Amino acid sequence: MPDVDEDTAQEPLRVSILRHGGHLVASFHSALDDGQLLRFRKELLDQIGRYRAQGVIIDVAALDVLDSFACHTLRALAQVARLRGAETVVVGIQPDVAFAMARLGSTLHPVLTALDLEAALDLLDHSDVPAGVDHSTW
Amino acid sequence: MNGTSGEIEESEDVAAQQSVADRPERPADQAELLPELVAHLQKNRSELRQEWTNRITDAHLLSAMTPHEVFSEVTSVYDNYVAVLETGSVVELREYARDLSERIIPRGVETHEVVGIVLLLRDVLARSLFEKYQDDFDLLTRVLDAYEPAANRIANTVAVSFVEERERVIREQADALRELSTPVLQVRERLLILPIIGVLDNARAHQLTDQLLRAIRKHRARVVVIDITGVADVDEPVANHLVQTVDASRLMGAGVIITGLSSEIAQTLVTIGVDLGKMNTVGDLQGGIEEAERLLGFKVIRTDDAGR
Numbered sequence: 001m002p003d004v005d006e007d008t009a010q011e012p013l014r015v016s017i018l019r020h021g022g023h024l025v026a027s028f029h030s031a032l033d034d035g036q037l038l039r040f041r042k043e044l045l046d047q048i049g050r051y052r053a054q055g056v057i058i059d060v061a062a063l064d065v066l067d068s069f070a071c072h073t074l075r076a077l078a079q080v081a082r083l084r085g086a087e088t089v090v091v092g093i094q095p096d097v098a099f100a101m102a103r104l105g106s107t108l109h110p111v112l113t114a115l116d117l118e119a120a121l122d123l124l125d126h127s128d129v130p131a132g133v134d135h136s137t138w
Numbered sequence: 139m140n141g142t143s144g145e146i147e148e149s150e151d152v153a154a155q156q157s158v159a160d161r162p163e164r165p166a167d168q169a170e171l172l173p174e175l176v177a178h179l180q181k182n183r184s185e186l187r188q189e190w191t192n193r194i195t196d197a198h199l200l201s202a203m204t205p206h207e208v209f210s211e212v213t214s215v216y217d218n219y220v221a222v223l224e225t226g227s228v229v230e231l232r233e234y235a236r237d238l239s240e241r242i243i244p245r246g247v248e249t250h251e252v253v254g255i256v257l258l259l260r261d262v263l264a265r266s267l268f269e270k271y272q273d274d275f276d277l278l279t280r281v282l283d284a285y286e287p288a289a290n291r292i293a294n295t296v297a298v299s300f301v302e303e304r305e306r307v308i309r310e311q312a313d314a315l316r317e318l319s320t321p322v323l324q325v326r327e328r329l330l331i332l333p334i335i336g337v338l339d340n341a342r343a344h345q346l347t348d349q350l351l352r353a354i355r356k357h358r359a360r361v362v363v364i365d366i367t368g369v370a371d372v373d374e375p376v377a378n379h380l381v382q383t384v385d386a387s388r389l390m391g392a393g394v395i396i397t398g399l400s401s402e403i404a405q406t407l408v409t410i411g412v413d414l415g416k417m418n419t420v421g422d423l424q425g426g427i428e429e430a431e432r433l434l435g436f437k438v439i440r441t442d443d444a445g446r
Binding site for chain 2: 091093095096097098099101102103107108113114115116119120
């Protein structure tokens with residue numbers, strides 16, 4: 001895994017993390033390099049603890065590529081978040097991106113996915129499925 | 139095939155432009171003879187045109203068009219033909235030929251007819267040159283040397299333009315057919331159905347995926363029912379593609395229910411080792427829609443009146 005470089009650490013993070021009710025909403029503004037992804041993960045996990053978030057929504061609508069490292073990071077992040085008590089939903093995957101990921105066999109399993117913010121909030125608020133059970137298979 | 143004809147056309151184009159630009163450098167013979175030839179053809183326009191029209195009628199070409207239409211097209215083709223001989227540039231002729239093709243293709247005019255009439259004109263004009271120069275064999279040879287390459291180029295240009303136009307029409311129709319072949323329909327809020335009928339080949343499977351993923355976003359769908367009752371069998375790449383489509387839909391937040399799997403397709407899916415836990419399949423479309431409604435929280439109740 002790449003180390004977080006001192007120089008890149010000074011750059012502003014190209015992800016905004018906003019609070020919405022009991023959830024955190026993280027939006028990617030542009031593609032992140034690996035170092036930025038790791039910084040984002042640390043920042044998000046800090047905030048989950050600080051704000052006692054129950055849900056995390058990660059919006060990737062601005063990304064036209066989700067490579068294997070990004071998928072891996074998102075999966076790992078969701079697992080850590082779950083251990084800290086928050087369910088993660090990835091939203092806004094573009095059609096082309098979704099199909100490219102399916103073709104390459106890179107999945108986000110077991111992370112939940114939803115079409116957009118509204119669907120994700122709906123999923124988090126009305127989820128009668130306990131965390132850890134994959135209900136995206138229906 | 140396409141590329142080759144394009145190249146031929148391209149090189150002709152260059153040749154045509156060069157001959158326009160470098161007209162003075164044409165062989166002295168041609169430079170002298172072509173204008174004479176053109177003058178001859180212009181002078182005898184009416185008779186030659188009539189002769190040509192008769193030959194077309196005798197050969198039963200262009201039978202889909204009325205005599206009046208044939209006459210007017212014949213006139214413009216003749217004039218264009220002579221103009222090309224005069225200027226050496228096929229650019230205008232090509233445009234005219236495309237335009238003509240656009241008009242006559244819907245009438246059911248075949249390629250052999252178009253090529254046939256141009257070759258007939260070539261013969262009619264050549265015959266008239268024979269008559270004119272029959273006393274001087276040497277001169278006749280030189281006249282034909284000047285005439286033949288130009289005439290061949292014209293025949294080539296017309297035929298290529300016609301075929302290109304035809305191919306364009308076919309491409310357009312194929313596109314339209316593809317668009318129609320995979321409808322994505324919304325039956326309830328957040329519920330799409332995608333009935334597939336006919337042969338599911340690789341190209342169609344790709345197009346299906348593309349349309350489905352876009353429709354999921356457009357209709358904000360949460361459940362999609364793909365009904366493949368009308369598909370008899372698929373090969374392994376297409377089966378794999380279907381599985382990938384299910385995965386991709388799920389990444390976009392929509393669950394997929396597949397209905398109407400034939401036993402052949404079911405066997406193919408098992409053969410390629412699909413993780414069946416990921417596939418939600420229901421026997422028929424009705425069952426699939428009912429399952430989807432259940433997932434979305436719809437409940438369909440029959441009123442008492444309607445039951446009677």
